[in-house]
Amino acid sequence: MRWQEHCQYEGYLVLNTEFYSGAVIRLATLQKKRNYAGHLLFATVSLLPRGRPLPPPMEGLHRCPIGKTDETVFFRRVLLSVQEAIDWYRALGSGDDKSPIPSRHEERNSQYDGVKIEISKLIDDPSWPYLGLPVGEGMFAHLSGRNHPAPFIGNSPARIHRRFGSQDGFDLMLADNKAVDFVARRLHVDLRLYREYLGSITLVAPDPVLKQIDNFMIPASADRGERIFYRFVPRAGESLAGLKITTFDEQGHLLTDFNTQEIPANGILDIDKGDCIGTYGYVVAHQQHGVLAYSPPSSFLRQMNFSMHIGPEESKKVSVPTGESANSPRMEYLAAQRSTLASQHLMGDGPRIPNVNARIANAAARREKIANAKQYGQRWFPDGSREEAIRFIQSELRRAKNRVMIADPYLAGLQLGQFLYAVNPETISVTLLSSALAFKSKGQGLSKTDDFSQRLTQLEKDAKVTAKAYVLQSSILHDRFLVIDDTVWFLGNSLNTLGDKASLIVKLPNPDEIIDQLEDMLKQAISFVDYEKHQTKDKDAGS
Incomplete structure (x- = not known):
C-alpha cells in the first residue's frame, strides 16, 4: 500500500510522502561469528525534504569488534527512493528480513545489500501511518532524562514513527564503551542511555515546510x-x-x-x-x-553579566598522597587560581514592573525539594533515636515483595534478630553481604562468627527465613546499602548503630547501578559457611 496521498485527519499527524525527494537508511546490526545473519541493533529511515541534495553514497561498511568476544557491530548507510524506503521499513519483522538495497545500481554491493538480518516482532508506536512530534523540555527546565526523546533527529524539527523490537541479546555490546561510541557517532544516539531503541527502527520525517x-x-x-x-x-x-x-x-x-x-x-x-x-x-x-x-x-533571557579576571599565567601544582600509608601513591592537582577582577558589565535591562515570578518560583522550588525528599525517602534520625530507626527499617522490610539484600561491612549476629524477623519467609529471598571486619572478636565468650552462625540457624528455625550470607575478606565495601525489591536505601551508619548518633538514610534515584555493583561484590565474597570453616581451621591450628 502506498501513502503518497495521505494528509492530516482530525488532528493526527499522517505521513505525506510527496514532499520528500529521497531517503537515507542508517542500519546497525550485531553479528556473532557463529551466526550467518546479523541481528538488528538500531536503524533510522530519514526522509529528505524536497530541494535538499542527497548525501554521497557510502562505500562498503564500517565494523567494530566487541572486545575479545565473538560479536561485531556492523554499520551501513544506503540511499533509497522515498517509496522504496517506506516499503522496506514497513516490511520489517515479517520473518524474511533483509538489509536494504540502494536504489542506484552503481551503489549496490551484493556482499552487504539484500542479505538476511534477524529482526524480532515489531510494535508500531504510534499506529501506522500516524506520526508523532517529539516533545522535549524548556531551555531552563531541570534535566529529567527526556530532554531529547529522539536525539537522532538532529536540530531540525521532525516527526517520527517508531517500531520497537526485542531488547534482548545486547548486554556485551552495551558493556563495551568503544562499541557504544561507534554506534553513537553514526546513528546519533547513545543506546546505553536510550535502551528503548535497542532492536528497533524509526522513521524520521523532517518538517517539509x-x-x-x-x-x-x-x-x-x-x-x-x-x-x-x-x-x-x-x-x-x-x-x-x-x-x-x-x-x-x-x-x-x-x-x-x-x-x-x-x-x-x-x-x-x-x-x-x-x-x-x-x-x-x-x-x-x-x-x-x-x-x-x-x-x-x-522565559526570555533579559540580562547577562560579563566579567573579566586577570590571573597568574600558570597554576600551581599540588602533590598529595592518596592515603594515610607512608607508601601511599601520590597524585597531583592544580591549585585554584587567584585572580583579579579587571572589568564587569551587565548587559540588558530587568523587567519594568515588579515581578513576582521569582517569589512564586522560590516557593514552588521549596515544595519540590520537600516532595523529592519524600519520594526518595530522605529520613533524618537524630542522636538517641535508635529504637525509632530500628522500627523504621523493620516497617520497610515488611513491604518487601520478592527480595532483600543487606550490604554492610559491620553486619553481625545481633542485627539478624533486630531486623530479619520482619521479612515474609514465603516470598522473600534474603542475601546478606558482610565483611571480616564484622567478625573480629573482642574479649571472652562466644566469638562473633559463632554468634552469627547460631543466630542464622535460629532465624531459620523460628521465622522460616533462610538467609544466604557472604563475607568479603578484603575491605572493598565501606558504605551501607539496604536493597528491598528494586529499591536501594543508602544508610549513613551501619545497621548496628543507626540512630545511636545522628544518621541519614535515603532512597537512591538510580538503584540499578548499585544493585549491579553489589552483585559484582557478591562474586568476590565467599559464603559464610566457608568463612566459618576457615575460621575453625585457623582456631584449631592455633591451639
Whole structure:
C-alpha cells in the first residue's frame, strides 16, 4: 500500500510522502561469528525534504569488534527512493528480513545489500501511518532524562514513527564503551542511555515546510512596550500558506493567554505584550501536515553579566598522597587560581514592573525539594533515636515483595534478630553481604562468627527465613546499602548503630547501578559457611 496521498485527519499527524525527494537508511546490526545473519541493533529511515541534495553514497561498511568476544557491530548507510524506503521499513519483522538495497545500481554491493538480518516482532508506536512530534523540555527546565526523546533527529524539527523490537541479546555490546561510541557517532544516539531503541527502527520525517523559526523578545522603547518577535523561514520552493501558530503564555503558574492566528505570507509576527515577565510557548500547525513544531513555555533571557579576571599565567601544582600509608601513591592537582577582577558589565535591562515570578518560583522550588525528599525517602534520625530507626527499617522490610539484600561491612549476629524477623519467609529471598571486619572478636565468650552462625540457624528455625550470607575478606565495601525489591536505601551508619548518633538514610534515584555493583561484590565474597570453616581451621591450628 502506498501513502503518497495521505494528509492530516482530525488532528493526527499522517505521513505525506510527496514532499520528500529521497531517503537515507542508517542500519546497525550485531553479528556473532557463529551466526550467518546479523541481528538488528538500531536503524533510522530519514526522509529528505524536497530541494535538499542527497548525501554521497557510502562505500562498503564500517565494523567494530566487541572486545575479545565473538560479536561485531556492523554499520551501513544506503540511499533509497522515498517509496522504496517506506516499503522496506514497513516490511520489517515479517520473518524474511533483509538489509536494504540502494536504489542506484552503481551503489549496490551484493556482499552487504539484500542479505538476511534477524529482526524480532515489531510494535508500531504510534499506529501506522500516524506520526508523532517529539516533545522535549524548556531551555531552563531541570534535566529529567527526556530532554531529547529522539536525539537522532538532529536540530531540525521532525516527526517520527517508531517500531520497537526485542531488547534482548545486547548486554556485551552495551558493556563495551568503544562499541557504544561507534554506534553513537553514526546513528546519533547513545543506546546505553536510550535502551528503548535497542532492536528497533524509526522513521524520521523532517518538517517539509519550515526550514527555520526565529523567536526572541524585543525590549521596550519610549513609545512601545516589550514584544515577542517570530520569523518563519520556508524551505526552498515552499510557501507559508496554511500555517497557523498557537501561542500560550504562563505567568506565576497561571495560563494567562492562549491565541491562534495565521502566519503572514512574509513570515513575520510581531506581537505586543507590554511586559514579558512570564514564560511563552507555541505550536505551529499546517492544515495539511498537522503539527510541525512545538516549543514548551520558556522565559526570555533579559540580562547577562560579563566579567573579566586577570590571573597568574600558570597554576600551581599540588602533590598529595592518596592515603594515610607512608607508601601511599601520590597524585597531583592544580591549585585554584587567584585572580583579579579587571572589568564587569551587565548587559540588558530587568523587567519594568515588579515581578513576582521569582517569589512564586522560590516557593514552588521549596515544595519540590520537600516532595523529592519524600519520594526518595530522605529520613533524618537524630542522636538517641535508635529504637525509632530500628522500627523504621523493620516497617520497610515488611513491604518487601520478592527480595532483600543487606550490604554492610559491620553486619553481625545481633542485627539478624533486630531486623530479619520482619521479612515474609514465603516470598522473600534474603542475601546478606558482610565483611571480616564484622567478625573480629573482642574479649571472652562466644566469638562473633559463632554468634552469627547460631543466630542464622535460629532465624531459620523460628521465622522460616533462610538467609544466604557472604563475607568479603578484603575491605572493598565501606558504605551501607539496604536493597528491598528494586529499591536501594543508602544508610549513613551501619545497621548496628543507626540512630545511636545522628544518621541519614535515603532512597537512591538510580538503584540499578548499585544493585549491579553489589552483585559484582557478591562474586568476590565467599559464603559464610566457608568463612566459618576457615575460621575453625585457623582456631584449631592455633591451639
